[in-house]
Amino acid sequence: MPRPKSEFDDLYPCDFYTPTELLESGQMYTVYEIARLLQDLEADAELEPGEEEILLDWAIPWLLSHGDDLVIAEPPTDADPGFYGLREDGDLPGES
Template sequence: MPTDKDDFSALYPCDFYTPAELLAPGQMYTVYEIARLLQGLEPDAEIDEGTEEILLDWAIPWVIVNADDLVVAEPRTDEEPGYYGLREDGGVADGADE
């Protein structure tokens, strides 16, 4: 059920980082690391599983919305997730951007 805005002590702008503000050029990140960065944490910060699930709820749509500014790399092994990084000139495999 909707809640009146007056029920909250403060309201904040719904601003998100751009990929260039969040990710370092030349680096690739898992969606788990991106989730931490979006919350101002270090990419390798220890968080509990429940918190990580909540953070992923924010990170996955962020990746989708910013897809035009990102590149993706397949996992190196079956045990690890994919990686995302800033799209830079020359950062996309030949033919992959067509």
């Protein structure tokens, strides 16, 4: 259910990192690692139970809004998440 803005003590700009600010060239990351990086945590930071789901609420829209700047790789197994990285020249077939 939506809530009135007046119910919140503070409002902040919705500024997110760009892919080049967040991700290292030549590296691939899971959505879970990206979620941590978006919160200025280490990609392998330990989280309290339930925190990961909250962080994913930030990461999934970020991935969708920056899809043109990213590439995705199939997960190693069906039980693993996919991997995302910066889209660079020559990453995709037919690109040079």
